[in-house]
Every structure is written in C-alpha cells, then in structure tokens.
Amino acid sequence: MAPKNDGPTKKVMNKGAWTAEEDRRLAEYIEIHGAKRWKTVATKSGLNRCGKSCRLRWLNYLRPNIKRGNISDEEEDLILRLHKLLGNRWSLIAGRLPGRTDNEIKNYWNSHLSKKINQKEKTVATSTAPEANPQKAWGVEEGE
DNA sequence: AATGCACACAACCGCGACACC
DNA sequence: TGGTGTCGCGGTTGTGTGCAT
Numbered sequence: 103m104a105p106k107n108d109g110p111t112k113k114v115m116n117k118g119a120w121t122a123e124e125d126r127r128l129a130e131y132i133e134i135h136g137a138k139r140w141k142t143v144a145t146k147s148g149l150n151r152c153g154k155s156c157r158l159r160w161l162n163y164l165r166p167n168i169k170r171g172n173i174s175d176e177e178e179d180l181i182l183r184l185h186k187l188l189g190n191r192w193s194l195i196a197g198r199l200p201g202r203t204d205n206e207i208k209n210y211w212n213s214h215l216s217k218k219i220n221q222k223e224k225t226v227a228t229s230t231a232p233e234a235n236p237q238k239a240w241g242v243e244e245g246e
Numbered sequence: 247a248a249t250g251c252a253c254a255c256a257a258c259c260g261c262g263a264c265a266c267c
Numbered sequence: 268t269g270g271t272g273t274c275g276c277g278g279t280t281g282t283g284t285g286c287a288t
Contacts, residue, residue, distance in 0.1 A: 117257085117258075118256095118257075118258095119256070119257075120256090120257085154258085154259090155257075155258080158256090158257070158258085159256090159257085205255090205256080206255085209254070209256085210255095212254095213253065213254055213255080214254090
C-alpha cells in the first residue's frame with residue numbers, strides 16, 4: 103500500500119516494533135549525548151518516535167548490562183518476597199534485581215507468578231478445612 | 247497439513263509527579 | 268504561586284511463536 107500524503111503540518115509518529123536500524127540510531131545517539139531529555143533524543147536522533155517510546159526501548163532493551171530471560175529460582179523468590187512487601191511497585195522491585203527491568207518483571211509476574219500464587223492460594227484454601235473456620239479459609243475478615 | 251489455543255514478550259496508553267519558568 | 272512541559276510508572280493491549288488437536 104502506498105502511503106498517503108500526510109499533509110503539510112501533521113507529523114505522524116512511528117509505532118509498533120522497532121527495527122534494527124532504529125535501535126542502532128538510538129544507541130548511537132545516547133552513546134554520544136547520554137540518556138537524558140528524551141524528547142530531545144527523539145527529535146535530534148532523527149527517529150520518528152516519541153520520547154516515551156525511545157526511553158522505553160532504551161531502558162528495556164538497548165541499555166548495557168541488561169539480563170534477558172532465564173529468571174533464576176533465587177530471582178523468582180526475591181520477586182515474590184519483594185512483591186509481598188512492596189506490592190505492584192515494579193520499578194522498586196526491578197531496582198533490587200540488577201540487570202532486570204520493571205517491564206520484564208511485570209511481564210514475568212503477570213504470566214508466571216500470578217498464576218502460581220493463585221494455585222497456591224487454592225491449595226491452601228482446600229487443605230485448611232473450611233468448615234472449621236469458613237471465614238478465615240476464604241480470606242474474609244470481619245472489617246471487610 | 248491446517249487450524250485453534252495458550253503463552254511470552256514488546257510496546258502503547260493514561261495518569262500522576264516533578265521540574266522549570 | 269500557578270501554568271506548562273516532561274518524565275516515570277503501572278496497567279493493558281497487540282503480536283509472534285510453539286503446541287495440541
């Protein structure tokens with residue numbers, strides 16, 4: 103499909119998956135000028151992307167020292183404990199896991215751990231004879 | 247071999263916080 | 268002190284891929 107004429111004033115930003123060329127340009131720009139003023143990064147680097155998009159791409163994918171995939175048992179355990187402590191404060195949790203990003207942890211939680219926890223809760227609920235104390239077994243507190 | 251489904255991950259969106267003028 | 272612009276975060280959606288039927 104041939105692109106339509108967008109008109110003289112309106113500039114349409116790129117969306118969707120990043121290309122290798124875009125990655126290269128972003129990394130190159132940040133290497134020279136640093137990762138600050140994302141709006142400027144977006145415009146000056148010549149990428150037709152918004153600052154937000156550049157920031158996300160850099161933090162979650164291009165930044166050096168990023169660990170990707172293979173979350174170890176220790177890391178998983180740490181995530182579980184930190185989540186219990188902090189709740190959905192993914193950036194704080196990520197801060198405790200060197201090389202991991204908040205987005206990755208959030209994704210991991212949503213696809214793996216939330217299910218695990220649901221299953222755990224179910225087994226606990228069934229194993230602790232509900233008829234002895236039904237309210238506690240179903241997590242019902244008087245104040246609620 | 248084709249199709250449908252579930253899962254994993256990348257990216258977008260909306261909103262609140264913060265900095266600067 | 269209020270207004271405006273930018274950033275950062277969390278929630279959500281879109282898309283690609285592998286697996287089962």
